[in-house]
Amino acid sequence: MSRKYFGTDGVRGKVGEHPITPQFVMHLGYAAGKVLASAEHDQGERPGVLIGKDTRISGYMLESALEAGLIAAGIDVYLAGPIPTPAVAYLTRALRLQAGVVISASHNPFEDNGIKFFSGSGTKLPDAVETAIEAELDNPMITNASESLGKAKRIDDAVGRYIEFCKSTFPADMNLRGMKIVVDSAHGATYHIARNVFHELGADVIAIGAEPNGKNINDGYGATKPQNLQKAVVEHKAQIGIALDGDGDRLIMADAAGKLYDGDQLLYIIAKQRQAQGTLHGGVVGTLMTNLAFEYAMQKLGIPFLRAKVGDRYVMELLQQKNWQLGGENSGHIICLDKHSTGDGIVSALQVLCALRLKQQTLAQAAHDLVMYPQILINVKVTGKAAELLERQAVKAVVVEAERALDGKGRVLLRPSGTEPLLRVMVEGEDGGQVKQWAERIAGVVREVAG
Numbered sequence: 001m002s003r004k005y006f007g008t009d010g011v012r013g014k015v016g017e018h019p020i021t022p023q024f025v026m027h028l029g030y031a032a033g034k035v036l037a038s039a040e041h042d043q044g045e046r047p048g049v050l051i052g053k054d055t056r057i058s059g060y061m062l063e064s065a066l067e068a069g070l071i072a073a074g075i076d077v078y079l080a081g082p083i084p085t086p087a088v089a090y091l092t093r094a095l096r097l098q099a100g101v102v103i104s105a106s107h108n109p110f111e112d113n114g115i116k117f118f119s120g121s122g123t124k125l126p127d128a129v130e131t132a133i134e135a136e137l138d139n140p141m142i143t144n145a146s147e148s149l150g151k152a153k154r155i156d157d158a159v160g161r162y163i164e165f166c167k168s169t170f171p172a173d174m175n176l177r178g179m180k181i182v183v184d185s186a187h188g189a190t191y192h193i194a195r196n197v198f199h200e201l202g203a204d205v206i207a208i209g210a211e212p213n214g215k216n217i218n219d220g221y222g223a224t225k226p227q228n229l230q231k232a233v234v235e236h237k238a239q240i241g242i243a244l245d246g247d248g249d250r251l252i253m254a255d256a257a258g259k260l261y262d263g264d265q266l267l268y269i270i271a272k273q274r275q276a277q278g279t280l281h282g283g284v285v286g287t288l289m290t291n292l293a294f295e296y297a298m299q300k301l302g303i304p305f306l307r308a309k310v311g312d313r314y315v316m317e318l319l320q321q322k323n324w325q326l327g328g329e330n331s332g333h334i335i336c337l338d339k340h341s342t343g344d345g346i347v348s349a350l351q352v353l354c355a356l357r358l359k360q361q362t363l364a365q366a367a368h369d370l371v372m373y374p375q376i377l378i379n380v381k382v383t384g385k386a387a388e389l390l391e392r393q394a395v396k397a398v399v400v401e402a403e404r405a406l407d408g409k410g411r412v413l414l415r416p417s418g419t420e421p422l423l424r425v426m427v428e429g430e431d432g433g434q435v436k437q438w439a440e441r442i443a444g445v446v447r448e449v450a451g
Contacts, residue, residue: 005137006130008311010116012105015058020113022065028115029069029101031136033150035129036098037074046150050095052080052088052158053103054189054247057214058113062103066115071150072143080158082212084189084248085116086344087162093122093341094161104189104247107224110215122341124313159193166197169339170350174357177202180238182254184229186222187212188246194346198242201350206236209243218245223252223332223345230258240353240363244345249312250332251345253352255363263332264294266352269366270336271326273355275301281338285318285327287311288413292428293373310415312343373410374432376439378425379417382450386416386423389449398445402427402438410435412442423450 005011005019011028013020019028036047049070053059059082067077080091085102092100098120105112117125117133143149155161181203185191187210195207208228209221221228223245233241233254241254253261267284274280283304286294290307298305306322308314312333319327319337328334334348356366382389389395395414402412410429417424423446427439 003131003134005134008313009106010102010114012108012112012114014111015056015062015113020058020062022061025062025115026065026069026072027137027141028133029066030073030141031069031133031139032099032101032117033070033073033075034136034139035132039098046074046076047098048076048078048095050078050080050088050092050097050100050155051103052083052085052091052100052189054084054105055082055187055191055212055214055217056103056105056110056113058110059103062113062115066101066103067152069141071152072141073150074144074148075150077150077152079152079154081154082189082192083158083162084193084244084344084346086249086340086342086347087158087189087193089118089122089342090162090165090340091155091158092118092120094165095155096120099125102247106247107186107218107222107245107250109219110217118342123316124342163193163196163200166193166344166346166350167201169336169347170201170354174354175202176353176357179240179353180204180206180236182206182208182229182232182236182238182241184209184221184223184226184232184241184243185248186218186225186244186246187216188218188222188244188248190244190248190346194242194244194248197346197350206232206238208232222246223250226252226254226260230254230260234258242349245332248345249343251334251348252332253349253363257364259364261363261367262330263328263334264291264330265367265370265372266332266348267326267328267334268294268297268370269355269363270334270348270351271298271303272301272366272369273358274326275303277358279338280326282322282324285315285322285324287315287329288415289330289426291330291372291375292411293371297370316342373428373430374435375426375428376435378439378443379422380425380443380446380450382421382423382446386421389423389446390414390416392449394445394449395442398442402442405434405438412438414442414446
């Protein structure tokens with residue numbers, strides 16, 4: 001069954017436009033509630049669902065709509081207020097609830113919002129459950145009888161619980177005393193959490209991007225716009241900068257000079273340290289976008305490495321399939337399954353800091369051995385289905401020509417966007433000039449073929 005609403009990361013769109021309207025979101029809550037209520041649950045009690053949100057002004061409206069829909073379906077609702085996406089995953093599991101819901105559009109601007117679900121085990125909902133919810137959306141919304149309605153309760157200690165959880169993923173015999181850290185919360189869901197985690201572990205914390213007003217989430221701050229982080233690290237003479245995105249599941253870091261380190265570099269630091277400690281369980285999962293230098297570095301270390309499709313959902317699926325624990329994306333989603341059931345920016349930062357403490361190294365020293373290949377990504381706008389362009393002879397021919405020119409010292413990847421009418425052209429290799437030349441040439445051919 002083709003899915004009409006759920007993408008790789010829930011339901012997302014512009015607020016006020018279908019499907020991100022109060023009417024649809026209430027129906028979505030009702031449909032999810034009906035699917036959950038039809039499943040088995042303990043001792044005949046009503047299922048419970050946790051709702052968390054980021055700091056977008058539209059979160060108030062969508063939270064109320066979701067709450068109404070779930071209660072109408074006979075589900076008890078637990079309201080956590082503004083908390084990061086990984087906090088919802090943790091609290092859903094800790095409170096033994098049937099599901100968790102996050103109201104967030106991650107790193108998107110405040111005009112967007114979205115709904116994504118977690119299972120009772122703190123992982124993304126299986127495709128089969130999302131498909132069942134979509135099927136239920138085709139049915140009319142019929143409110144339960146009054147005696148069968150759900151109730152709502154606010155979780156007053158949600159923030160404190162999650163802060164303690166994050167700290168528990170850092171070694172109990174280790175601290176961050178003597179370390180000055182700039183923490184950028186993107187005016188998002190970690191604004192009242194991230195600074196406290198690092199401060200309570202002993203760090204001197206300078207918080208930026210921590211004054212949300214409902215409209216400034218991801219605006220000039222955070223993992224996708226780290227320029228203010230770089231500037232603040234240098235100005236405050238800090239050793240480390242940590243940038244999270246609007247919902248707290250993505251991480252970018254900066255060293256004392258303000259140089260940025262992406263998800264591939266941070267994953268390398270964690271993997272190398274775990275291998276040295278003998279705590280690396282299996283191999284590491286990346287994606288099609290993972291830098292080729294990372295793959296070669298894993299080979300050199302003797303660490304098995306596999307690529308998943310782009311998206312943390314697919315990294316998670318491959319980790320579970322292989323029974324491995326460590327994976328991530330160059331965008332900054334890092335998954336440490338021995339610490340959490342989903343990607344978590346704060347927890348991932350703590351794993352990097354732990355590796356630095358154990359080796360008594362700076363961020364620059366820890367990542368020194370990984371020399372990243374130049375990587376050029378060009379988004380080409382297309383009409384119709386971008387995937388069809390991959391079968392055109394002219395496109396195939398220029399890709400083959402580029403791969404021959406790179407001569408095993410680089411690679412070419414053409415990938416249709418899952419959310420926009422774009423074909424993404426990525427070329428990487430040892431020679432930056434050659435990479436740029438071929439990326440532009442391939443993109444030019446794609447434009448010609450696309451008309």
